[in-house]
Amino acid sequence: MKISNVxxxxxxxxxxxxxxxxxxxxxxxxxxxxxxxxKQFGEQILKVIKDTLKDLGVEAVTLKAQDKGALDYTIKARVETAIKRAIEA
Structure with missing residues (x-):
């Protein structure tokens, strides 16, 4: 899947x-x-983002994330929402 919109x-x-x-x-x-x-959770946050993109079948995207202490399920939900919005727009 390729992202065509912001x-x-x-x-x-x-x-x-x-x-x-x-x-x-x-x-x-x-x-x-x-x-x-x-320092504490950077690797885990990146893993959640990468796994979510893989699950959605995204092969090319620029993703900028500004985290304020979100839990894994919140990160996953936000990534899914942004990808779905980028496809639908």
Whole structure:
């Protein structure tokens, strides 16, 4: 699946994550992560994002994530929502 539009989901509130996805012309998955808990949970956050993209069949996307301490299920839901919005738009 290829992303053709820009889409966003989430907020910058505490315990949430803001996700923005956009097309990637190089046909790669490019993830840019900022997190207040990067040292403790950065690898786990990246794993959740990558696994969610894989489950959705996304092969090329630029994803920017600004995490404010979101739990795994919140991250997954925000990524799914942003991808679905990018496809539907």
């Amino acid at each position: 889409a966003k989901s989430g907020t910058l509130e505490s315990n949430d994550v803001f996700i923005m996805v956009s097309p990637n012309e190089e046909d790669i998955i490019d993830i840019q992560l900022e997190s207040i808990v990067m």
